[in-house]
Amino acid sequence: MEESYKDHLYVLILCGGGGTRLWPRSCKKTPKQFLTDFLGKETLFSQTVERARWLTSDDKIFVITNSDYVDEVLSQGKVISPRNIIAEPEAKNTAMAMGAGAAYIRAVDPQAVILNFASDAAIGDKEIFIEQMLLAAKTASSGDCLVTVGIKPDFPHTGLGYIEAGERRGEEAIFKVASFKEKPDLETANEFVQSGNYYWNANLYVWSATSVWSAYQKYAPDIFKYLEQVAEAIDSENEKEVLDRCYKQVESVAVDYAISEKADNLLLVPATFAWSDVGDWKVTYDLSSKDGDNNVIQVLGENGQHLGFETQNCLIETKNRLVATVGISDLIIIETDDATLVCHKDKAQDVKKIVTELKEKGKEEYL
Numbered sequence: 001m002e003e004s005y006k007d008h009l010y011v012l013i014l015c016g017g018g019g020t021r022l023w024p025r026s027c028k029k030t031p032k033q034f035l036t037d038f039l040g041k042e043t044l045f046s047q048t049v050e051r052a053r054w055l056t057s058d059d060k061i062f063v064i065t066n067s068d069y070v071d072e073v074l075s076q077g078k079v080i081s082p083r084n085i086i087a088e089p090e091a092k093n094t095a096m097a098m099g100a101g102a103a104y105i106r107a108v109d110p111q112a113v114i115l116n117f118a119s120d121a122a123i124g125d126k127e128i129f130i131e132q133m134l135l136a137a138k139t140a141s142s143g144d145c146l147v148t149v150g151i152k153p154d155f156p157h158t159g160l161g162y163i164e165a166g167e168r169r170g171e172e173a174i175f176k177v178a179s180f181k182e183k184p185d186l187e188t189a190n191e192f193v194q195s196g197n198y199y200w201n202a203n204l205y206v207w208s209a210t211s212v213w214s215a216y217q218k219y220a221p222d223i224f225k226y227l228e229q230v231a232e233a234i235d236s237e238n239e240k241e242v243l244d245r246c247y248k249q250v251e252s253v254a255v256d257y258a259i260s261e262k263a264d265n266l267l268l269v270p271a272t273f274a275w276s277d278v279g280d281w282k283v284t285y286d287l288s289s290k291d292g293d294n295n296v297i298q299v300l301g302e303n304g305q306h307l308g309f310e311t312q313n314c315l316i317e318t319k320n321r322l323v324a325t326v327g328i329s330d331l332i333i334i335e336t337d338d339a340t341l342v343c344h345k346d347k348a349q350d351v352k353k354i355v356t357e358l359k360e361k362g363k364e365e366y367l
Contacts (some may be wrong), residue, residue, distance in 0.1 A: 150199025
């Protein structure tokens with residue numbers, strides 16, 4: 001196919017996640033990908049759209065999102081055609097989202113090569129990113145294979161899964177995937193990083209519409225039967241009714257479990273561009289500029305203020321009131337209209353527990 005794959009290059013932006021570990025800023029009303037004044041002037045979603053435009057034309061950018069966020073997608077992603085926005089009636093994890101996205105893109109172009117982008121990642125090194133994503137796309141277009149782009153780890157992350165590289169395929173930096181590993185403990189994560197043979201699982205999947213359709217049919221038949229119904233209903237009078245019914249009935253499962261861990265044609269393209277999943281407040285702290293005391297202080301509203309003494313290595317966000325701190329270190333303090341979070345940086349992954357507890361207690365007003 002040589003360079004002809006570039007004429008069929010599509011980006012599917014997955015934009016349904018709630019970002020529960022970034023509560024209370026990230027909430028049901030405004031999840032993290034749509035937050036303003038968060039890691040830069042542009043929202044993470046807007047940055048993702050711009051990244052997609054590095055690789056393809058505006059008409060080949062699709063977004064799959066919760067129906068509640070369609071207006072926000074249209075507002076922040078003005079270059080995206082409303083026809084290219086797929087509204088999920090409810091969240092059913094990445095297997096259904098990527099599969100439904102593939103169904104819609106496949107209906108437009110059966111020869112499509114699809115790059116799946118999360119809407120909430122921070123990525124740098126533009127030229128390296130373009131080069132390595134195009135390598136993944138070229139590989140995906142060249143045969144019956146699925147490609148995952150793994151991130152070379154620079155520290156032992158315990159909040160991500162890992163991909164083990166197997167045997168090298170040809171002269172280019174492309175490997176068979178040997179195995180997927182669940183989120184490890186710190187000791188195991190250290191072993192993975194030191195081995196040099198493991199990569200972070202960034203959910204950066206690249207595949208042809210043909211290959212991924214076959215993969216769902218072979219490895220995830222319980223999901224594929226609903227994807228077939230969705231595909232048949234595209235542009236019909238009962239499209240929304242079919243989507244609603246299929247989403248209600250389909251199981252909620254990650255694409256890793258449904259497809260990746262079962263597939264025998266999965267290849268790895270190692271990535272060296274800067275990448276972060278922006279998955280919790282500690283990551284946000286690490287990515288932000290610090291003051292002389294190694295603090296990140298964000299004043300987001302007219303009435304927000306911070307007054308601190310002997311305060312080091314903290315992330316403090318204030319919007320409506322004075323937040324005063326004395327003799328503290330390594331804390332996260334997030335003040336919003338509805339709630340205030342105080343958390344040790346080492347426990348940033350556990351903020352999700354608060355969201356789970358609030359749901360169980362019916363405290364929807366805080367979510």
